[in-house]
Amino acid sequence: MTPARSRRPSAPTRTERGIPEATVARLPVYLRALTALSDGGIATASSEDLATAAGVNSAKLRKDLSYLGSYGTRGVGYDVEYLRYQIAREIGVTQDWAVVIVGIGNLGHALANYSGFGTRGFRIVALLDADPDLVGEQIGDMEVRDIAELEDIVKTDRVSIGVITTPAGPAQEVCDRLVTAGVTSILNFAPVVLSVPAGVDIRKVDLSIELQILAYHEQRKSGEAALPPVPELPTMNGLPDLPSVGGGVGA
Amino acid sequence: MTPARSRRPSAPTRTERGIPEATVARLPVYLRALTALSDGGIATASSEDLATAAGVNSAKLRKDLSYLGSYGTRGVGYDVEYLRYQIAREIGVTQDWAVVIVGIGNLGHALANYSGFGTRGFRIVALLDADPDLVGEQIGDMEVRDIAELEDIVKTDRVSIGVITTPAGPAQEVCDRLVTAGVTSILNFAPVVLSVPAGVDIRKVDLSIELQILAYHEQRKSGEAALPPVPELPTMNGLPDLPSVGGGVGA
DNA sequence: AGGAGCTTGTGAACGTGAGAACAAAATCGA
DNA sequence: TCGATTTTGTTCTCACGTTCACAAGCTCCT
Numbered sequence: 222m223t224p225a226r227s228r229r230p231s232a233p234t235r236t237e238r239g240i241p242e243a244t245v246a247r248l249p250v251y252l253r254a255l256t257a258l259s260d261g262g263i264a265t266a267s268s269e270d271l272a273t274a275a276g277v278n279s280a281k282l283r284k285d286l287s288y289l290g291s292y293g294t295r296g297v298g299y300d301v302e303y304l305r306y307q308i309a310r311e312i313g314v315t316q317d318w319a320v321v322i323v324g325i326g327n328l329g330h331a332l333a334n335y336s337g338f339g340t341r342g343f344r345i346v347a348l349l350d351a352d353p354d355l356v357g358e359q360i361g362d363m364e365v366r367d368i369a370e371l372e373d374i375v376k377t378d379r380v381s382i383g384v385i386t387t388p389a390g391p392a393q394e395v396c397d398r399l400v401t402a403g404v405t406s407i408l409n410f411a412p413v414v415l416s417v418p419a420g421v422d423i424r425k426v427d428l429s430i431e432l433q434i435l436a437y438h439e440q441r442k443s444g445e446a447a448l449p450p451v452p453e454l455p456t457m458n459g460l461p462d463l464p465s466v467g468g469g470v471g472a
Numbered sequence: 473m474t475p476a477r478s479r480r481p482s483a484p485t486r487t488e489r490g491i492p493e494a495t496v497a498r499l500p501v502y503l504r505a506l507t508a509l510s511d512g513g514i515a516t517a518s519s520e521d522l523a524t525a526a527g528v529n530s531a532k533l534r535k536d537l538s539y540l541g542s543y544g545t546r547g548v549g550y551d552v553e554y555l556r557y558q559i560a561r562e563i564g565v566t567q568d569w570a571v572v573i574v575g576i577g578n579l580g581h582a583l584a585n586y587s588g589f590g591t592r593g594f595r596i597v598a599l600l601d602a603d604p605d606l607v608g609e610q611i612g613d614m615e616v617r618d619i620a621e622l623e624d625i626v627k628t629d630r631v632s633i634g635v636i637t638t639p640a641g642p643a644q645e646v647c648d649r650l651v652t653a654g655v656t657s658i659l660n661f662a663p664v665v666l667s668v669p670a671g672v673d674i675r676k677v678d679l680s681i682e683l684q685i686l687a688y689h690e691q692r693k694s695g696e697a698a699l700p701p702v703p704e705l706p707t708m709n710g711l712p713d714l715p716s717v718g719g720g721v722g723a
Numbered sequence: 724a725g726g727a728g729c730t731t732g733t734g735a736a737c738g739t740g741a742g743a744a745c746a747a748a749a750t751c752g753a
Numbered sequence: 754t755c756g757a758t759t760t761t762g763t764t765c766t767c768a769c770g771t772t773c774a775c776a777a778g779c780t781c782c783t
Contacts, residue, residue, distance in 0.1 A: 241769075241770075242769090243769080243770060243771090244770095245685055245688050245689075246681075246685055248684070248688070249678075249680065249681040249684040249685065250665070250681065252684070253663065254665075267729090267730065267731090268730075268731070268732095269730085274665070275665060276665035276667070278771085278772075280771080280772055280773070280774090281770090281771065281772075283730090283731065283732065283733090284732080284733080284770095284771085284772090286731090286732090287731085287732055287733070291731080291732070293730080293731055293732080294730085294731075294778090294779065294780095295729080295730050295731040295732080295777070295778045295779050295780095296728080296729050296730050296731075296778065296779035296780055296781095297729085297730070297731085297779065297780075298729095298730070298731085299731090311688070312684050312687055312688045312691075313684075313687040313688055313690060313691030314684060314687055316691075318683075318687055318690065320683075326582075327581065327582035327585045327586065328579075328582045330578065330582065331577075331578035331579045331581065331582040332679065334578045335578065335679075342683075342684070342687065343680075343683055343687075381690050381694075382683065382686055382687070382690065405690065405693055406686040406687075406689065406690050407686075408679075408682055408683065408686060412504065414501070414505075414525070414526060414527035416527070420693070422686055422689045422690070424682050424685060424686060426677055426679070426682060427500075428583065428586075428659075428677070429500070430497075430500040430501065431659055431675050431677060432569075432571075432593075432594055432633065432659065433499070433500040433503070433563050433564075433565060433593070434496060434497055434500065434675060435633055435657040435658075435659060435673055435675060436563055436564040436565055436569055436593060436594075436633070436657075437496050437499070437562070437563045437564055438496075438657065438673045439564060439569065439632050439633065439656060439657050439673070440563075440564030440567075442656055442671070443632075492739075492740075493739090494739080494740060494741090495740095518759090518760065518761090519760075519761070520760085529741085529742070530760095531741080531742055531743070531744090532740090532741065532742075534760090534761065534762065534763090535740095535741085535742090535762085535763080537761095537762090538761085538762055538763075542761080542762070544760080544761055544762080545748085545749065545750095545760085545761075546747070546748040546749045546750090546759080546760055546761040546762080547748065547749035547750050547751095547758080547759045547760050547761075548749065548750070548759080548760070548761085549759095549760070549761085550761090
């Protein structure tokens with residue numbers, strides 16, 4: 222007996238308070254747009270206004286917002302301050318999240334230097350590196366500390382978000398240590414695929430991948446005919462020399 | 473091979489050589505995985521092996537690769553070098569793309585310093601900034617040049633990709649100048665929505681948005697009850713003070 | 724009060740993507 | 754040569770995301 226897989230009318234199946242991932246990814250954009258409007262002294266905005274400011278179409282914006290609740294007024298629009306607060310609360314930036322940055326190379330430096338970490342809601346509690354020459358260096362109002370302190374810091378300061386800006390090599394080990402110590406969200410800039418246990422969220426930022434995606438489209442634009450010849454059979458020898466493609470920005 | 477092109481039964485409608493965007497975004501990941509295998513001396517790999525290395529499931533990987541052609545051998549797997557070359561060619565990194573970086577703040581510095589730009593296939597032809605104190609500074613083997621030279625450089629060196637690492641303010645103007653000069657792909661690190669004419673591709677990298685997405689999920693994990701109280705009606709006054717959320721990493 | 728004019732919120736249609744499952748094709752051993 | 758085994762390429766189905774289109778609801782004007 223099949224467990225009655227009823228052909229339901231493919232209901233949206235929006236589980237209680239479950240917001241689609243694609244919508245979650247756009248909420249920060251809306252938040253930024255609202256902040257800009259607010260700073261510009263705008264008190265009320267229609268979905269059309271907001272959509273323009275956020276660079277999406279208005280139907281999508283309205284549907285996205287509808288997952289949060291009914292915070293608009295028909296015939297009028299959205300109160301900018303009120304909606305801003307609702308989105309900030311939904312995202313979770315009304316509270317502070319403790320963050321550590323591991324790997325203070327060029328990129329780690331840049332992130333550490335960024336005043337206020339760009340966005341309130343996040344507080345850098347430590348900069349960590351394995352290089353003894355870097356440990357002790359002052360960056361802004363913070364000092365680079367030894368990676369040996371990782372576990373202590375994560376536990377003491379209840380760090381939930383870790384940013385990995387190490388080279389590819391040590392990234393997985395750093396990741397493991399962060400997770401073991403209690404970090405449950407990771408933002409990875411190292412050009413490797415990190416594996417983490419279930420329950421840990423991971424996001425990846427990768428410059429070289431972004432460039433390659435642009436290159437693909439660029440190649441399309443500059444005429445199909447410009448494509449290099451394709452060897453139809455695995456000649457194996459005679460492939461053009463292909464230098465180490467696939468690296469990435471790590472540190 | 474696709475035999476008859478049936479139109480009615482809502483065929484996947486894979487237009488000639490048109491690769492789904494989701495697949496395009498994964499090709500660079502496969503490329504990197506293949507490079508790693510190649511460096512490790514592996515000559516042949518199954519879809520299962522590759523999928524593991526790339527962090528996807530094998531059915532998806534096989535389907536992705538099938539859009540490029542039939543480059544595997546049933547019962548055997550894929551020849552690592554051959555497939556690597558095919559993907560590199562499809563992406564377009566077998567040729568060199570000229571790139572300019574505009575805005576040499578912390579982040580621009582970090583990108584400029586990155587040796588070889590992380591990935592072959594891309595060649596930084598200029599670092600530009602508006603700050604006279606920065607112009608002339610030596611970074612690696614390059615010198616920061618005045619942004620006034622933007623148009624000349626883009627035209628002379630046939631630059632097709634521009635990287636914007638300025639603060640939010642000047643980003644749109646820089647973008648406009650790049651596009652007018654002939655750039656058709658833009659990678660934007662500034663925390664603003666840039667508008668570009670049709671035909672210009674744009675991709676965005678935004679640290680603060682990534683962090684906010686992590687924060688959302690983090691908030692979910694730490695118990696629903698921890699959500700701040702929700703003012704049910706637009707009280708308008710009495711909203712908790714919300715500092716300038718929505719900024720981003722710009723420079 | 725009542726209608727005109729806007730704008731939200733949402734149901735439905737459509738398109739894209741993911742994953743399971745399997746037929747087709749290659750190798751290997753007897 | 755034939756069958757067993759392996760692994761690709763593809764088909765089918767379901768889930769997710771986007772967009773359209775419009776009823777519901779609000780304000781303003783007469």
